[in-house]
Amino acid sequence: MYFESLEALLNMAGHGPYVWSCYGLFFALLGINVWHAKRQQLKALKQVKAFVRRNS
Template structure:
């Protein structure tokens, strides 16, 4: 490793704030890219499941849907 201590890693010879802010912003955006579609998928399935369970009271409705 090219750094002696955690302090050296954070400081990066004076360039620490540049390097770390760039990496942090990137990781936040990448995390959003991965999490947003997953959340959307879950939400759609949950909503649909809720809808179907509510409609189970009227058995005719399901046949009409398909």
């Protein structure tokens, strides 16, 4: 194994805070992106349903 302990994995020779904050930012932005896409999809579906109701 590359790291001898969990502490060494988290510290990463002093680079741990930078590395783990990048991972955290990545997953936060990924989650926001998925949430925003789902919200836009629901909004578009609602608009299509309203359009179909008006033109039926």
